[in-house]
Amino acid sequence: MSNTEHHDYFGAKLGMWLFLFTELLLFGGLFLLYAVYFKRYPEEFAAGGRQLDWVLGTVNTLILLTSSLFAAMAVTAVQRSEQRRSMALIGGTVLCAAGFLVIKYVEWSAKISHGIYPGAERLKSGDPGESVFFGLYYLTTGLHGLHVLIGGILLVWIAVKVKNGAVTADNGILLENGALYWHLVDLIWIFIFPLYYLML
């Protein structure tokens, strides 16, 4: 029957958007905690934000924005049947993802070497507001980092599909949905960045 073929473009798009909603709500729980605890500890949150490296945060923001641009261009390239260019652009997105994670690793290790990590003695015995700030920081950026990792793996898999000719101009929904997921990962960072790094 015609309506059950796997080419229901709008159906696949609708399903993906619904999934993205669930991702937003997943992070929504953490943002909710942020809002409540920020109201309770505004000064400690500002002090915590100053301890984060806003330069590295800004670089990571630019990296993610660039990666999203690559992802969008990769979609357009497939629509123009330029498979090789599309693969190169997906490769660019994945490289950006890797760069983002490396910088995140540098940031985390610097903090951990200063004795700031969940369950650390310094946070346990120190200011409660600071403990809450960094607890949320690690959980939120950690969950986001996990999404970057998953998104990167997803895009590599899609690039293989593009190479095999399974993603074409007529049937590019897989890449479009992959790019949508990537934009979501980007979007969530756009909220994380000012909330944590630009708290002055």
Add this chain to the structure above:
Amino acid sequence: MNPAQLPRSSFWNDTGKSGITAWIFSIDHKRIGLLYLFTTFSFFLVGVILGLLLRIELMAPGRTIMGAQTYNALFTVHGVVMIFLFILPGFPGAFGNLVMPIQIGARDVAFPRLNLLSWWLYVTGAAIVLTSLFTGGGPPDTGWTFYVPFSTRTVTNVTLAVFGVFVIGFSAILTGLNFVTTIHRLRAEGMTWGKLPLFVWSLYATAWVQILATPILAITLVLVMAERLLGTGLFDPGRGGDPLMYQHLFWIYSHPAVYIMILPAMGVISDIIPVFARKPVFGYKMIAFSSLAIAAAGSLVWGHHMFTSGMSDTAVLVFSFLTFIVAIPSAIKVFNWVATLYKGSISLEAPMLFALSFILLFSIGGLSGLILGAAATDVHVHDTHFVVGHFHYVMFGGTGFAFFGAMHYWLPKFYGRRYAEKPALVAWALMFTGFNILYFTMQVLGMQGMPRRYYDYLPEFSSLNLAATVGSWILAAGMVIMLVNLFRGLLKGEPAGNNPWGGATLEWTISSPPPTENFAAEPVVTHGPYDFSKTGAP
């Protein structure tokens, strides 16, 4: 009754594939539906046995058959199994999958492979939960709500159990988005929104709640795991956290979740009652709309679980008010069902008896819910057996009885055979009697002040507790008769024919059991789901 024959080929055999792999890797919605039915219902039976053991322990004051720690573990596992392994995935997974695509005239759901993945995630999560019972520090003893601070400190295996529930949450999200997409995209020609069977409407509302609420549960469980494994201290007041925030996050999911549990049941009832009253449903639009209204309003009332937790008075007032608003769409449904019965040609067969008892039991449960929703009265009965009685009236008397009704109503369609009517009636009568003895007694006990989740109680509660336990045995006896009769009938009974009840929805137009592709040609829908003038009455 027509002299009916079983069709020679159906989804049981017409793909030529059999054996266990043809089932557990099948992407056919009917096979996945039956997988869900058997897995979730098996867990239901496990939960029943745990419940019976709890009732035996409470039969008399003091130690009866188990120690206090075992008791704590049993009521926790009873709740986790019943809620996360049976009642949440049960209705959408089993009957949603079996019936919904056929009712809208589709070949399958929108994403059949994702559908199979949902079942696998469910089974994986269930396996993890089961593993948590026998490994590490033993079964969790926190209650199914996993409240902090106890859940972050107990040495029992909470982390693994919580992770299992997290995986099951993924399964629920995928089922939800699959169903919303299916109902939007795969309706047959002529199947307008105004012609959707009310079961489909209720699944549609349910699917939205699954999509919007489950992620909050996921992040809450992640936070509990982080508290236990990393010691983040986000709910630890000693380190700046607030345990009340855990309760908020938990109930932001878990209150809407009770509508995931009850809405599909209401949908089944809305489908069964017109068929057995042989009358078009009264107030179709209002019933459909009230499903959405319950889903929407029900998402805003979570705070009524926390009246005694130390929220501000303003918050208590607002949540109490919003809770009363949910009663309106629920009452709309009840009144419309009753109005459908009025001057109907009622035939009291098994599915109808379950549907009628649903109305009564759900009404008792719903009205006792208002006693809990009003802040002033809630303070007195909070955390007593009144709450246990209320919850079981809605969830077991409501969803459970609707599930039994759905089994009697739809399983003949998928097995092609009928159960015997008389034992079904006896089973229903026993279950209905036992149910009320068990849970109404609990409500009385709660009013007298018996707390819930306590291992021991004062001697003055003895006689009512004994009565409740005897009620649980009557209920269980009825359930055994029901299951034996149901499955003996489905395997060996008389052929059911295509339309044993004279229903007007699409599933009754195809053979029983249905062929894999459901419809030989894409159906064109010309009449409403409750327009009985167009169907051949049996």
